[in-house]
Amino acid sequence: MSEQADFLLRNLPNLLIGLPGHRPGGLLMSLLLAVVGVGIGFAVAIVVGSAHTSRSRAVRWVAAGYVQVFRGVPLILLLLIVHQLLGSATVLGVVSTPLLSAFIALVLYSSSYQADIIYTGLRTVPTNLVDDARLMGSTRWEVYGHTKLPYSLRVMQPALTGQAITLFKDTSVVVILGVADLTTSARIVLGSDVTNAPYWVATYLTVGLLYFVVAFGLSRVARRGEKRLQRADLVHSLAKLG
Amino acid sequence: MRWPLRRGRGHSAWRQGRARRRWCLWVAALAVTSLAAACSNDSESGAASTLDTVRETGQVRVGVRNDNPPMSFIDGAGAWIGFDIDLANAMADQLRSELVLVPVTSTTRISFLQEGRVDMTIASMNHTRARDESIDFSITYFWDNQSFLVRAGTYSSIDELIGQRVAANAGSSAIPSWEDYVAERGGSAPEIVQFDDKLAAMQALRDGAVEGYSEDNVTLLSLAAGDPDLTLLPGGHNPVQFGIGMPENDSAWRDQVNVALQELWIDGTYAAIYDRWFEGPDRIIDLPLDGEIEVWP
Amino acid sequence: MIDWLTPETLNLLAHGVAVTIVLTLITSASSFVVGVVIGTLRLTDNRPLRLGAGAFVEVFRNIPALIQIIFWAFAFPSLFPQAARQAIFFDNAVVNWLGAVTGLSLPYYAVAACIGLVLNTSAHLAELFRAGVGTIPKEHVDAARTLGAGRRAVFWAILLPGGVRAAFPAITTRLIHNMKNTALVSFVAVPDLFHAVQGSITRSFRAIEFLTLAAVLYLLLAAAMSVLLRQIDIRLHRGRGRVRTG
The missing domain is CATH 3.40.190.10 (Periplasmic binding protein-like II)
Structure with missing residues (x-):
């Protein structure tokens, strides 16, 4: 038993921040992948989700197609496709690497889910809210920027955070490109020495625990944040009434 | 997230309408994907010899694997090492070019060549007739079973x-x-x-x-x-023979690579690299050399 | 024109599609049942059961499916003595029978993959079902109780159909996600569509063609599931208002 503990202690840094020479890696890389995927994906999703409500049929269809394609294909396949298309091409002055391919695929994947959520939110904006804003003399774009989008994001915030946490777990499949995230690091740790074969259970339990701690922790924090926001909202509306 | 809004009766006609629209969306999605594939196929690369590009840029892009010890792998300190890596460095010196290592896998080591993303792959690749239909190979540089x-x-x-x-x-x-x-x-x-x-x-x-x-x-x-x-x-x-993979039908480049390999054999560089990994005192595994690189007079 | 689709790879792909469809059906159905059971347990008055079900949901939905699949396939057997593993997992009457029925070389890996997928998906479904039950107006339950309906009757006539109906769009999304997750079974040597595509690429060296074909096939599967589940959704709502007496 102490051998198992020894092995884990020795390799915990490798799992947390990556193996020497592969840093940042491990859990840190998983978080980095998720942050980039969710962050840039969010910006793309606002554009795509909004385009989905456009008055132009063509724009609407392109946005809907984007969502449908990137949500309908397994992330692991999307990773391979993006990597194959990029190859060693130079993108914005950066020589393409598996990491860049992973970032791009995660942005495409995450943005399609987020765009659908934002689109749903935009459609639930009460019409009287929009009408009021229009009556006050706001232009279409002002209504969109000051009323519809903030309303949608606020209403859909739980869904968006849920999606962000899901993406964090989904990043584990970047192992197919060899990006040194937590899953890949576990693989490298186990494969680095033939005598590590007895440690599969310990290693994968630890990896599972690390994913669990982050995902569960984040969802708890997010839920507390939502409750606080809701309370603030109530105060806000009461103040307005007064 | 949508379901609380959908409650209520008499929605089945509306729902069926939505189902039909959904179908259209899926068809559109499929069309977009197929179109993307068609475009990506058209963009396959041009006719100039790889030799010209390598001379022009002063760089040679070599596809290598990073998960295949002792041929090519990443050591504990994160350095890229192995027999194939040493060979890639020696080849780049021989070709008087700067070496750019591109990680490939057993899947991409051939497709990257076909699409011109690398100039050669030194990726412990057996020379087989099936593979030779898609890419070209150098003379044999490694013998195994x-x-x-x-x-x-x-x-x-x-x-x-x-x-x-x-x-x-x-x-x-x-x-x-x-x-x-x-x-x-x-x-x-x-x-x-x-x-x-x-x-x-x-x-x-x-x-x-x-x-x-x-x-x-x-x-x-x-x-x-x-x-x-x-x-x-x-x-x-x-019995397998490893060859360096190169783009199909590029004879000028193939000649250059073959001659460079022969030079490494003649000047003893090859023997030194082989010794380091398979025969010398610091070898990782014991695999006596079982062939020799052909040398054209 | 399509010279890269040889009879050999076509056969491989057809087999892969079949494996993916069967895996999707088995894991979807099992996840639905397990999800409803766990979701129901989270609503009971029995505290240990409720906490246990809660732990199930949080553990299995917060660990990536890939990790769970690899764990059951490659880590779990090593909890047994090396000499006994072959007899327990790979060579006994049950496993050999499964292999004969499914045509799989190593049925245990497929079973392990299914366990991983079902635990993950059912944990998500349990939560959706619970939330769905939460939208059922309390008066419906109270009314039924007043009319003398037992707890079982209330569950079968109100909570189960109502919860499933309310959560169905979200359940659809999760089941399609589960279908996409079946691609992960290729990590444990189960010859599904994704495995077949990778095999075809290493055989033919036509990467982008096969990857695109795979994308189209997965989109088709997702579309088929979406349409099928939508029909079920419509059915579920058509039945609304009819009260089962029990």
Whole structure:
């Protein structure tokens, strides 16, 4: 038993921040992948989700197609496709690497889910809210920027955070490109020495625990944040009434 | 998230309308994907020789693997090392170019060549006729065989594995070779489980899911090095010859690469690299040299 | 024109599609049942059961499916003595029978993959079902109780159909996600569509063609599931208002 503990202690840094020479890696890389995927994906999703409500049929269809394609294909396949298309091409002055391919695929994947959520939110904006804003003399774009989008994001915030946490777990499949995230690091740790074969259970339990701690922790924090926001909202509306 | 808004009666007609619209969306999505594929196929690259681009840019892009010790792998300190890496460095010196290493996998090592993303791959690649239909190969630079790794004490020759369930890497040349080997000896079609991951195949072997695991001996030796529970059966069913992969039908570039390889053989660089990994005192595994690079007069 | 689709790869792909469809059906159905059971347990008055079900949901939905699949396939057997593993997992009457029925070389790996997928998906479905039940107006339950309906009757006539109906769009999304997750079984040597595509690429060296074909096939599967589940959704709502007496 102490051998198992020894092995884990020795390799915990490798799992947390990556193996020497592969840093940042491990859990840190998983978080980095998720942050980039969710962050840039969010910006793309606002554009795509909004385009989905456009008055132009063509724009609407392109946005809907984007969502449908990137949500309908397994992330692991999307990773391979993006990597194959990029190859060693130079993108914005950066020589393409598996990491860049992973970032791009995660942005495409995450943005399609987020765009659908934002689109749903935009459609639930009460019409009287929009009408009021229009009556006050706001232009279409002002209504969109000051009323519809903030309303949608606020209403859909739980869904968006849920999606962000899901993406964090989904990043584990970047192992197919060899990006040194937590899953890949576990693989490298186990494969680095033939005598590590007895440690599969310990290693994968630890990896599972690390994913669990982050995902569960984040969802708890997010839920507390939502409750606080809701309370603030109530105060806000009461103040307005007064 | 949408469902609370959908409650209420009499919505089935509306829902059916939505279902139809959904169909249209899926059709659109499929069309977009197919179109994207068509476009990507059109963009396959042009006609100039790789030799010109390498001379022009002063860089040679070499596809190498990073998960295949002792041929090419990443060491504990994160450095890219191995026989193929040393060879790639020597080749770049010989071609008076700067070396750019591009990581490839057993899948991308051929497709990246086809699409002009790398100038050559030194990726422990067996020269086979099937592969030669898609890319070109240099003269042979490495000689090996494919045998089986088994649990110690279970089998003593590869012929005893005929009729047993065995493992191989997905797409490995060991698969057709073992099928032929078994057929020649009158056995029925062998049961070969294909693994995407060598570690998984090793675990399957240890757990008794398969009776043997076939791959290049150099790879098997390194996977099992130091494990008393596993042994490599002597001999093999598939003598293999590694070649450097190059884009199809680019004879100027192919000549240049072949001549560079011969130069490395003549000036002793090749022997020094081989010695470092397989014969010398610091060798990782013991694999005596079993061939020689042809030298054109 | 399509010279890269040889009979050999076509056969491989057809087999892969079949494996993916069967895996999707088995894991979807099992996840639905397990999800409803766990979701119901989270609503009971029995505290240990409720906490246990809660732990199930949080553990299995917060660990990536890939990790769970690899764990059951490659780590779990090593909890048993090396000499016994072969007999327990790979060579016994049950496993050999499964192999004969499914044509799979190593049925245990497929079972392990299914366990991983079902635990993950059912944990998500349990939560959706629970939320769905939460939208059922309390008066419906109270009314039924007043009319003398037992707890079982209330569950079968109100909570189960109502919860499933309310959560169905979200359940659809999760089941399609589960279908896409079946691609992960290729990590444990189960010859599904994704495995077949990788095999075809290493055989033919036509990467982008096969990857695109795979994308189209997965989109088709997702579309088929979406349409099928939508029909079920419509059915579920058509039945609304009819009260089962029990």
